[in-house]
Amino acid sequence: MDVLDTVFEVIDMRSFSNLWFWIALAVLWSSTSHWVLGIPHDLIMRARREGGQAMEDVEDLARINTGRLLHIVDQGALILVGLGFFWLTVLGMLAFWYDVEFAQAVFLLSFPMSIVVWVSVRASRRIAAGENKGEALCRRLTVHRRWTQGIGVVAIFVTAMYGTWQNLSVSILH
Numbered sequence: 001m002d003v004l005d006t007v008f009e010v011i012d013m014r015s016f017s018n019l020w021f022w023i024a025l026a027v028l029w030s031s032t033s034h035w036v037l038g039i040p041h042d043l044i045m046r047a048r049r050e051g052g053q054a055m056e057d058v059e060d061l062a063r064i065n066t067g068r069l070l071h072i073v074d075q076g077a078l079i080l081v082g083l084g085f086f087w088l089t090v091l092g093m094l095a096f097w098y099d100v101e102f103a104q105a106v107f108l109l110s111f112p113m114s115i116v117v118w119v120s121v122r123a124s125r126r127i128a129a130g131e132n133k134g135e136a137l138c139r140r141l142t143v144h145r146r147w148t149q150g151i152g153v154v155a156i157f158v159t160a161m162y163g164t165w166q167n168l169s170v171s172i173l174h
Contacts (some may be wrong), residue, residue, distance in 0.1 A: 014101055014166075014170070015101050015102050015104065015105035015163075016101065016104075016105060016162075016163035016164075016166045016167055017167050017170075021105055021163075022163075024109070025109065025156065025159060028109060028113070029152040029155065029156060032113070032116060032148055032152065033145060033148050033149045033152055036141045036142075036144055036145045036148065037062065037065050037066060037069070037120060037123065037124065037127075037141065037144065038061060038064075038065035039058055039061045039062060039065065039141060041145060043057060043058055043061075044058055044138055044141050044142065044145075047138060048135070048138050055134065058137065058138065058141075059132065059133060059134075059137060062127055062132060062137055062141070063132065065124075066123075066124035066127045066128055066132075067128070069120065069121065069124045070121070070124050070125065070128060073121055073124075084114055084117075087110075088107070088110060088111060088114060091103050091106055091107040091110060092107055092111075095107045101166065104162070104166070105163075108155070108158065108159045108162065108163075109159075111155075112151050112152070112154070112155035115151050116148055116151055116152075119144065119147050119148065119151070120144070123140060123141075123143075123144040123147075126140055127140055
């Protein structure tokens, strides 16, 4: 037995039975729901409570981050959407047609994040259209965070159910 066989025997390389996958899933959704359009949630809450410099910081960060996102989308939306759908299709085919477990794991991380990107672009457009000051901005960011958290809850639930099913079906077959 060579070293590579020993490593693969000791470390389970399957995605859904690997602890690192579940840690990555938790970190992905935790950071995605905390950093709303690149603005930390605690800063948004402080701006709502105190106003002043914290509100100016939120307004500046929102202006910078939404402007950056909208510039990227406006300059290359067709190419970005095309590439995004291409890679999601490739992952989906590898995952569910060819039954590649790593592709299933990456798809279950990527697909919900693509929905979050779409929701972020919509929120950025609303912020740029006038909801960019004071309480209206904080409300928009909070609504965006709730949408992101909702997508995350559904994604984690689906991933957990699918991963459990995969682990059970593999253990039954072997």
